[in-house]
Amino acid sequence: MSDLNIKTDVVIIGAGPAGVCAALSLLTYSSLHVVVLEQSDFSQVRVGEHVSDSLFALLDYLKLQKSDFPAHCFLPCYGDTTYWGSDLPRVRHAIFSSENASVQLDRESFDFTLIEQLTARGGTLIPRTHCTVSQQDSEWLLQCTHPTQAPFEIRARYLIDASGRNSSLCRQLGGQSHKLDQLMGAGCFFSCKEQTEGAQEQLIESTEYGWWYGARLPNQQYVATFFSDSDIISKLRLNQRQHWQHLLQQSQHLKRLVKDYTTLSVHPWLRNAASQYSDASTLRNYLAIGDAACAFDPISSMGLGFALTSACHAARLVISELEQQQNLMQATAVTQARQLYQQDLHTHFASYQQLRRHFYQTEQRWLHAPFWQRRQAG
Amino acid sequence: MALRIHPSVGVARLGNSPEQFYLAPEKTGQLPFEADPFGNQGEPVHQFKDYAGRVRRQGQAFKLLSEDGTELTLDNPNVQSIQWTVHLANKKAAWYQYSELQGNLLYGPQNSYQQQKVPFRNPDQTTEQDRQKLIIDPGPRSLSGRRQSIGFDKDNAPQGYPVSYPPSTVTYGTAITTLGDLLTDDLGRLIVLGGYGNAGGDEPLTSYGGSNTWHDDISDGPVYCTVTYQDGSSEQLSAWVVVGSPDFAPEIVNISTLSDTMFDVGVRFYNLVPEIYSNGQFNPDFWANYQRDIEPLVERLSRYQWVANVQAMSAFNSRQFDYADNSDANKANRQQYFSYFRGLNKEGDPSADQPQQVLFKDNFPMLPLNSGSNSVSNELIMKFLALNETQQFLLSQWAEGRFDSHHEAAPYPVNPLDQGSVGNCVGLPMCPGIEVTWSMQNPAVYAAPYRIADEKGPNGYNSTGLTPSRDECEGGGCQPGDLTKRMACPWQADFFQCTVQPVNFTVPEVNKANGAPLPPTYYAYWWPPQSPWDVLTGETTVEGQAASHLPAGQQMNYARGINSFVQMVEHWSALAFIRDNNSQAAGYPYFTETERNNEIFSYKEVGVGAITGNPDDNETTIPVFYIEADTQQVKAKSDRAVQMVKALEQRAFKAIEVASGGLGTPRSGTRMRR
């Protein structure tokens, strides 16, 4: 029972880059009413900051200029070193990217500016909201709870799932998801106040158990993350600070880089980073975008770019579906468009799989270690 | 059948969580209850703090019960409406400085504040008019129906009421803008929520009694209910509510609770249980009951060890003989046990040479091992604690063998809810205490046992506002704010400073010489069940211990890391709740700290050499906890995120309100939180 209700055309679950950009796209190219639900209070630090500069073309489509973002939001990449396949330093894009130019994002500025644009364009975003989703008549019914508000309901004609890598919503609704691996990141934040100019900004270093990724963040912080499979992470007990530190001390390069930094994280955080592909093409009035549709190994730096492209494509599809729903003649066209969307995702994911195999095959030093062995076959 | 509001004196508690609350326990020593946003009661409380580590407020639910225990709610077909009115106020800043027992009229009219020349708080305000402005008086608030709410902020003040709020800017702490909120649940019961634990002032805090210019958001006041029946008749009822500081160890009970105080007053002055006391005398033939009258006391003595090091007390729960055995053969045992309880001072007798000035019997420090109600100043000394008269009488009957032992003893004629609420407050010592103080020992403030006398009734102050200097202990009933006005201002000052007290035990006439306790002294406690002192650490995970810097099971000082009054004002909500981790196995409690906000405290192990200058001394270290001046370390959450969430929610939920209005769903009153 609820006193409060919202009716909307499109409800988007998850206010990550994918969800917010889908909303922006809908608000910019249609007059549909959009509500975005976010479970968190945005206090969790956002990770993933390395993107190809094709990002700007996507922002342009969303009618956003570089100047709409704070000046420090985009930093050029420099001091970007990789120890992968050998103990010799290489620049990162020589191994992991076909593109030349890439940028380093200040994720907080980037994400928060997108959110401000969303409100400026008339969208609604409700943080700290959890919902249960069901279908009623031909509508989506979301029963929502919020820490300060009475329970309320949202009814929507269309649901966009931008809830990130867990893809629990998709599976709950009867879609399927396929996981390629069990990759996870275990990371800690450091404060690097005494940082000297021109120091190392970013570093990738492979080890027998997986690989390290270190990156300088805004606000004189540094993040170091160890990526490996979840069974290995739990065997090494990397959720515990002393084991994580111990492993860090076994690295060749990263340990030297962070040796003067103070750890800010009381205990390491863990994030899912598995590669996976979800298929929900059987669900009506539902689309998954961003990590909820396809999630990529962070080594590929594809996540953010894909979050934005899939958001824009999905928005276009939603607009055509909702605007044509009155016109039954167009039903087949709609179905075709949906299939095309899913097919696109599929193709994209297939080519990613090749790329991923290629990345991991470049590292030949620990072929018998489970982490690398699992990745040779692809 | 007569209908009454229960509890007769409810107890809400402060919390700094802007949105979350739980509901007051219904029994003494019980855990509070979870509640939904409307105040509908749920399971025993899961967590005392919210997701951001802020203490949740404790709401007090008020119910309408007839004598046989049946509840009247809006679901009753005969009921047309139930309207609640509550008038909270905080009179602390307008009252006298806390001066221990001076001003307590139980010592006779010559001990009045004026005669003792006790100075006012904020003495620069001299006229009655200016002093009235020192009161925080938001006026009364009313509501009726289901799921309604209204706040004690300025915006909701009744039209024309001469409201009074403190300055909106302060040098230290946080300005007070509200004293709390009222809600009604799904059945139209009242929930009273108090303030947020804010306190603010312009002068540095210096003493446990507080300082001039300070205000806090503690309060108390009458609760009225008008029930209107379908036939048009109506009924008017009343009760009282007190807002206290959080009960950080709710399952540990004071040796003398406020319920014991009210019971004692009821027995001795209101003929509550004539078989115990009548015509000015206790009845030596009264037959006590072990389970009802004695066992709770033994139980309280046994739990004290989890919040204070009182080894001497453990003998009194060691069952060295069968406490329930009333046989003559056991009499010597019982009498020896009883002989270690300190006798009482003669009430109102100011002379020095009295039982409560005595610490030892033979070589044993007598019980209760707390400070008395004045171990601080040299006027009206009461160094050590004794049970109250009725408690002492019942224990003496037990010692004599005039008791039985069975579970079916007739309960006393007090509603269990009335006992349960105040049973979780401090009853003794009163210096001033935690929730309320010695005025509650005075029969003049009651209308009946457990019922506070109300001066004027609903809307009695609508044209005048409240009186700053009237002493309700002279009779005539209480005004809003009278029960809490003697307490420290702000409450954090007393809470921080008063858990232990070194008390001189050799010279009955003197507590202090040259501003310090006269040696030799004994280390006595004030109110550890409310303000714990020695506690066991409770972090059992690697991460938890990394953050707390301590193994589990180590006895530590409870407030470690809070090193000043001002830090207490700002960071009181970082303190742990002491909770029984093994409550499913009665008889084997295991109390430790839980939910301490370890993140805000930094830690250093300091070598003794750092103080002595001798490097050899560094092989011994002292743990030091403190709050980092540089808040950078603590602030993982960005300000921007916080601001953004606030703005988004304001916008989103305003839209919802408008939308729901459009749908025709009724929604009156104001939003619960601001």
Ligand SMILES: Cc1cc2nc3c(=O)[nH]c(=O)nc-3n(C[C@H](O)[C@H](O)[C@H](O)COP(=O)(O)OP(=O)(O)OC[C@H]3O[C@@H](n4cnc5c(N)ncnc54)[C@H](O)[C@@H]3O)c2cc1C
């Ligand atoms: C350690 C790590 C490093 C990475 N590095 C890079 C990199 O360098 N470059 C790159 O391009 N990509 C990187 N990525 C990937 C990138 O972060 C993601 O691809 C990108 O954030 C996906 O955006 P999204 O909006 O789909 O999902 P997310 O950013 O995960 O956002 C999902 C949002 O939905 C919310 N949500 C989830 N469930 C619910 C629910 N039921 N109800 C309401 N809200 C919900 C979440 O709280 C979250 O805010 C990295 C990922 C990881 C884990």
